[in-house]
Amino acid sequence: MTAAVATASLRRTFGSVVAVDDLTTSLPRGGVIGLVGPNGSGKSTLIRMLLGLVRPSAGTAEVLGEPITDPRAYAGQVGALVEGPAFVPGLSARANLVSLARLRRLPVSRVDEVLGAVGLTGRDREPVRRFSLGMKQRLGIAAALLPDPALLVLDEPTNGLDPAGIVEIRALLQDLGRSGRTVVVSSHLLSEIESICTHLVVVRFGVLLYNGTVADLLARAGTHVDVAPEHAADTERLGRVLADAGWHVTTPAPGRLRVAADGDAAAAVNRAAAGAGITLRALTATRDTLESVFLQMTGGDGGEPAAGRAAAARPVPAAAEGGAR
Amino acid sequence: MTAVVRSELVRLRRRGVVLGWSGLTVLFAVLVNVVVFQVVEPGGAPAENGPGVSFPSAAELLGREGIVSGLGAAASFFGVTALAFWALAAASDHSSGLVRVLVAAEPRRWRLLLGKWTALALATAGATLLAVVVNVLVAPGAAAAGGWEPTAWGQDVVPVVLGAAVDLYLSLLVWGTLGLALATLTRSAGIAIGIGVGWVLLLEAVLGAAVSALRDWLPGTTISTLAAGGTADLSYSGALVLGLAYVAVAALVSGVVFSRRDITD
Numbered sequence: 090m091t092a093a094v095a096t097a098s099l100r101r102t103f104g105s106v107v108a109v110d111d112l113t114t115s116l117p118r119g120g121v122i123g124l125v126g127p128n129g130s131g132k133s134t135l136i137r138m139l140l141g142l143v144r145p146s147a148g149t150a151e152v153l154g155e156p157i158t159d160p161r162a163y164a165g166q167v168g169a170l171v172e173g174p175a176f177v178p179g180l181s182a183r184a185n186l187v188s189l190a191r192l193r194r195l196p197v198s199r200v201d202e203v204l205g206a207v208g209l210t211g212r213d214r215e216p217v218r219r220f221s222l223g224m225k226q227r228l229g230i231a232a233a234l235l236p237d238p239a240l241l242v243l244d245e246p247t248n249g250l251d252p253a254g255i256v257e258i259r260a261l262l263q264d265l266g267r268s269g270r271t272v273v274v275s276s277h278l279l280s281e282i283e284s285i286c287t288h289l290v291v292v293r294f295g296v297l298l299y300n301g302t303v304a305d306l307l308a309r310a311g312t313h314v315d316v317a318p319e320h321a322a323d324t325e326r327l328g329r330v331l332a333d334a335g336w337h338v339t340t341p342a343p344g345r346l347r348v349a350a351d352g353d354a355a356a357a358v359n360r361a362a363a364g365a366g367i368t369l370r371a372l373t374a375t376r377d378t379l380e381s382v383f384l385q386m387t388g389g390d391g392g393e394p395a396a397g398r399a400a401a402a403r404p405v406p407a408a409a410e411g412g413a414r
Numbered sequence: 415m416t417a418v419v420r421s422e423l424v425r426l427r428r429r430g431v432v433l434g435w436s437g438l439t440v441l442f443a444v445l446v447n448v449v450v451f452q453v454v455e456p457g458g459a460p461a462e463n464g465p466g467v468s469f470p471s472a473a474e475l476l477g478r479e480g481i482v483s484g485l486g487a488a489a490s491f492f493g494v495t496a497l498a499f500w501a502l503a504a505a506s507d508h509s510s511g512l513v514r515v516l517v518a519a520e521p522r523r524w525r526l527l528l529g530k531w532t533a534l535a536l537a538t539a540g541a542t543l544l545a546v547v548v549n550v551l552v553a554p555g556a557a558a559a560g561g562w563e564p565t566a567w568g569q570d571v572v573p574v575v576l577g578a579a580v581d582l583y584l585s586l587l588v589w590g591t592l593g594l595a596l597a598t599l600t601r602s603a604g605i606a607i608g609i610g611v612g613w614v615l616l617l618e619a620v621l622g623a624a625v626s627a628l629r630d631w632l633p634g635t636t637i638s639t640l641a642a643g644g645t646a647d648l649s650y651s652g653a654l655v656l657g658l659a660y661v662a663v664a665a666l667v668s669g670v671v672f673s674r675r676d677i678t679d
Binding site: 137140141142143144160161164167169171172173175176177178179180184187188189191192193194232236 | 418522
């Protein structure tokens with residue numbers, strides 16, 4: 090089966106700014122795929138190219154096996170919510186969806202189905218201008234679901250939703266992923282990506298940094314054991330004891346020590362402390378989160394690249410398919 | 415194509431568009447009839463034309479086509495209204511970001527634009543019909559209030575009204591297409607309307623005064639002539655050909671720009 094999305098040396102520039110640079114990658118079919126990167130990393134430009142909104146400067150790409158130079162070949166199988174929901178504010182939610190259903194030659198009954206899927210049944214006669222941000226977001230997802238898409242591309246899908254709404258939409262996306270559809274979620278919320286995505290694509294300055302499963306990435310994440318002696322005065326002595334036992338020890342905060350070791354070492358650390366007559370008030374085995382891995386991968390850069398910097402200071406791309414650099 | 419038109423018609427049914435366009439059409443149709451039959455004096459000197467208004471002569475008002483003379487006199491008002499709503503329909507797709515959704519769903523952009531044009535042309539037919547009906551209803555009362563006794567009005571009333579409706583409709587299509595093109599180019603309803611109105615009220619008058627040979631070829635004059643069914647300076651067929659040329663150029667420019675431009679709104 091062909092990939093949901095495949096790109097080859099895909100590049101897009103806006104003047105001197107390189108938004109997407111020589112991007113070669115592929116996204117598998119089925120499941121929920123996270124697309125992450127700092128602001129200005131080229132995520133939106135990539136999505137716009139895949140949807141036929143922006144043309145590439147160079148390179149090729151395919152969506153559901155069809156070239157992006159002919160987006161009408163796959164437009165009927167792709168639903169998208171790009172950079173926030175967009176509707177006619179003076180029209181009701183239903184009329185907005187009916188308008189889009191007619192454009193896609195879909196039966197109006199499909200409108201009721203998607204309204205139900207996002208929990209807007211009963212509010213559909215209200216003008217969109219009266220909707221909260223969260224309701225607009227739900228409506229945007231409903232619009233993306235209209236064609237019953239094989240590929241669903243959602244930009245910040247839970248933006249503006251209340252906690253219950255976030256849980257609801259996450260469950261919906263996971264259900265869609267499990268049903269064989271490909272759901273690409275672009276988000277800044279790494280906790281969200283970690284909780285719903287099976288696959289992850291990381292880009293920075295338009296360059297691919299990682300493409301693989303979330304599990305593979307987290308398996309490479311560092312683990313450590315954080316300890317805190319009962320009496321802060323024992324911190325230095327505990328550090329020496331643990332270092333003498335062969336562990337690499339750092340001090341992340343006064344009165345706390347971080348031992349570079351996997352979670353299984355926690356018991357040994359505890360025994361070493363007890364052997365030195367030091368009682369611990371805290372002992373925590375911790376694995377790096379996706380957020381910390383992401384920050385390490387992207388150099389902790391969360392800002393947008395300046396025009397000149399995008400082209401001049403970009404890191405040299407490495408073979409990133411299936412692994413982090 | 416039918417799908418695009420049906421989709422666009424749903425969006426055009428929004429209250430602001432329907433009430434705004436209808437309201438302005440009724441207002442101008444009533445207002446111009448009241449003013450025309452008060453300003454033009456039977457047997458008096460021809461009334462001086464104002465910006466966007468060309469008053470008919472007393473003979474024209476008394477003739478069998480006098481009952482629809484308000485349509486021709488207010489053609490520029492109806493036209494500016496059409497330009498504004500066509501521009502609004504096109505530009506709001508960009509300002510709201512809806513154009514992303516539309517192009518992603520229907521990537522054939524020429525088809526999208528043509529569908530929008532067709533839907534707006536249908537809406538314009540509705541506005542034209544409303545203008546004609548209101549005009550025909552108001553004109554006798556306005557004439558009586560102004561002291562006119564137009565005995566010839568009942569002659570050939572159907573062809574007269576139909577002819578005036580077709581002329582007005584064609585002129586509004588030119589106005590609207592220009593509005594659509596300006597909005598597609600600028601992606602701003604305000605700028606498009608400003609340019610359109612500024613052109614008709616100011617620039618065209620200045621250009622026409624500076625280069626008299628140009629006067630009958632400029633869009634405002636062409637459209638006014640089309641709405642009036644021809645004038646002594648420019649024949650109806652000449653105005654029709656010129657109007658079609660303006661529509662073709664405006665449609666071509668907006669189509670080329672829309673089909674080639676990146677959708678970054």
